[in-house]
Amino acid sequence: MERERVAIVTGGAQGIGREIVETFLREGYHTVVLDKEQMMEEDSSHRLMYLQGDLTHKAFLEEAAAKIIEDFGRVDCLIHNAGASHEGILSGCSYETFNEILHLGITAPYYLTLKLKDHFAPGASVVNIASTRAHQSQADTESYSAAKGGLLALTHALAMSLAGIARVNAISPGWIDTQNSSFHEADLLQHPSKRVGVPQDVARLVWFLCQEDSSFIxxxxxxxxxxxxRRMIYHGDEGWQYQPQGK
Structure with missing residues (x-):
């Protein structure tokens, strides 16, 4: 009999991460959440394991990996979703804060993958949740943008190193509403899809990438x-006017 499958989700207590967790639980996976935050709600299926701790701490990553290996002995899907808020040079993001965000966004995914790689099940999949901010930025977001850019580089490097062991892909979300917010019509219409994204948009793709049918991705x-x-807008396009701050 095939052993029950196991998914690991970092930053799974809320937002996109929580939707990913709920997706795997609905599909019958044992799902392990690693997060510093409290879970918003408990699961009644008894397939949810919650390990609370700081992903920037090496000891927590080691303890969590050991617990997962002891309890399950395998990993089918590893989802690196945890990330930090935007801080940058204009707001004086400190040396310590910058490095903490890099530790969370790059070092933790690398190290947790390292600790679990010998227990990846056949056909295992790693999915890194990056961001479109790896490619384009607003002002004062250097730490977050750097972390997500590094995560993309880590993605293709791990894909080469883990060839035959696990597939590794990244998803870069844009504007995703995790708070059931209200929006101005312009917020919706500026998107070619005419809406803001929702966590399910990301979770569905995570699920797809983790399936055997996606093995060539x-x-x-x-x-x-x-x-x-993909939208290119210059001053005067589509009613948009450039108005420099302070002028």
């Missing part, structure tokens, strides 16, 4: 942003 980045990163 490897080392790739897939952008989920309603087409926004």
């Amino acid at each position: 490897n080392g790739q980045e897939i952008i989920v942003d309603g087409g926004m990163s």
Whole structure:
């Protein structure tokens, strides 16, 4: 009899991560959440394991990996979703804060993958949740943008190193509403898809990338942003006017 499958999700307590967790639980996976935050709600299926701790701490990553290996002995899907808020040079992001965000966004995914790689099940999949901010930025977002850019580089490097062991892909979301917010009509219409994204848009793609039918997709980045990163707008286009701050 085939052993029950196991999914690991970092940053799974809320938002996109929580939707990913719920997707795997619905599909019958044992799902392990690693997060510093409290879970918003408990699961009644008894397939959810919650390990609370700081992903920037080496000891927590080692303890979590050991617990997963002891309890399950295998990993089918490893989803690196945890990330930090935007901080940058204009707001004086400190040396310590910058490095903490890099530790969370790059070092933790690498190290957790390292600790679990010998226990990947056949056909295992790693999915890194990056961001369109790896390619384009607003001002004062250097730490987050750097972390997501590094995660994309880590994606294709791991895909080569883990060839035959696990596939590794990245998803780069754009504007995803995790708070059931209200939006101005312009917020919706500026997207070629005419809406803001929702966590399910990302979770569905995570699920797809983890399936055997997706086995020829490897080392790739897939952008989920309603087409926004393909829109080119200059001063005077589509009613948009450039208005420099302070002028």
